[in-house]
Amino acid sequence: MTDITKLPEPATIILAGATGELGFLIAGFILKRGGVVKALVRQGSSNPRVSELRRIGAEIIEVDFADVDELTRACAGGTCVVSALSGLRDVIVDMQMRLLNAAVAAGIPRFIPSDFSIDFTKLPDGSNRNLDLRREFGRMLNDAPIAATSILNGMFTDLLTGQAPVVLFKIKRVLYWGNADQPMDFTTMRDTADYTAAAALDPTTPRYLRIAGEVATIRDIQRAASEATGEKFGTLRPGGLGFLGTMIKITRTLSPQNDEVFPPWQGMQYLHNMLSGKPKMSPLDNDRYPDIRWTRIREVLAAR
Template sequence: MSAVVGIAGLTGKFAQCVAKELQAYPNVTIKGFCRSPQKLPQAALEKYKIEVIEGEFDDEAAVQKFVRGTDIVICCYFGDPDVMTRGQKILVDACGKEGVPRYLPSDFAVDYTKIPAGELFPKESAKIVKNYLVEKNVAGVHVLVGGLIETFWSEFYHIFDPNTQTITYWGTGDEKWDLTTYETAAAYTAALAVDKNASGVFRFRGDCKSVSEIKEIYEKIYQSPLHLKRLGSLDELYSTVKDEFNNGPNNVTAWAPGCFAYWCTNGVAHLGDNLNNKDYPNIVPVDMEGFLKAHKMEDISIADRHLGF
């Protein structure tokens, strides 16, 4: 069975991981959309036979040209609220006009369907777009994976300091994180893209570990100490995030990392145990131990930079 898969935001690392994972499926054609095709390596585009449509996220004519003829559009945008909300609405509108039956939005986060309305959440666009898909009668394919393992170790969260080998955390240290690697999340995304019957909310997980458990795994693999530093309670984290948001709501880099950490660990937005991993048994998710074994200790904080083409 042939399929044409559109990937919006192709210059992003996750988008490129999805494109690579789609190579496991025969008779799949990929169309990419981005504003700067020159940033993409030509050799990779030829290798994966990707047709690229150039355009800004709000260029409606270019977007419509991009989605035309696709069986599903995967959004891999990552940007400000305008890109994440209005940009995705433009994609959904184009899917409606061109008769594209399914749209996979840029979710890839905790289970936001469980977060109460009105609560501060950095990807509020996910809730908005989910409702918008229902309004427009385009089938949504929602991929929830918790936190991304590479991002957990990167400078984004301000959790891990590679210079001192220290993890800073809020809470008791025993709160569980749902964690999935980019490539595992991309593998499940690709599987959903080619499964034309797939629609609705899907929950996939690579691992579920607390920082205390992560410390044990790290020290076993690297034979080097990992220090833990407690910053306060989860309630104190929530207050800190709210203060940062009130002081500068548009300064997302200031409050979003702590806000993500809060929803990753407070239990409300956990993926739960009814996962969809079992629906795609050919995919073997990478857990925290597998991730660390695959990387040198000095490389884990920059692992996200080496993804993609």
């Protein structure tokens, strides 16, 4: 007779960076999908999201991210480590490497790094500082005795209403350099988090998963802005990609801000990459988890 009381235990996801915007969303979707979340947070963290994580059902584990032994103990019993950490070399390379070593030492079978970007595997070194760091860590991850999955989602669609100054609402223009018909990949942070949660709970994921909530050109964004606002938007092209490259060099020279994660020139590098077409993703893995409904650019612009 089968003992029906012995149900399979839910997967336990070790989540680093859970107090960030993306990480918090990932935690919520893992819990919604029936997983267990053990959120690693800095010792003594006063981030208000710590109490919110507890409220939604995550277990909080305070750790010293500089201590691999402590991280190893915190990772015990996990089925996958998900990193949603954000930062520069000290985080994306050094801290993630300690987390990776801890995951291996704890016997965790899978690791999802904090990549969440355009397809940096197709870009040359030096074209984007932040993506260079992800590529560097990726090489280390490839050499580690653990299964890895990077989730590449293009640009967060949410940035079109703020941090990425492409849709200029005041003057009703869509700003670009180069070719207005170049396809680009966009995915909302919420959809990326939902997909990441599904991937974290899926033991069969490949090395890379590529998604795009919408593939759109500048002209598509122009139409989406017009539909979302009910007002006619045009385009604004200051010049070609060569001109944008010169602007990036000047901006970085005059205002380097090298200790900031997203200085103005970094956003310009990202936009240059996208408009070049080099990191365009194909094929897409959108259909892997068919329950996800992808949010369109028009919806994001309408809800700003």
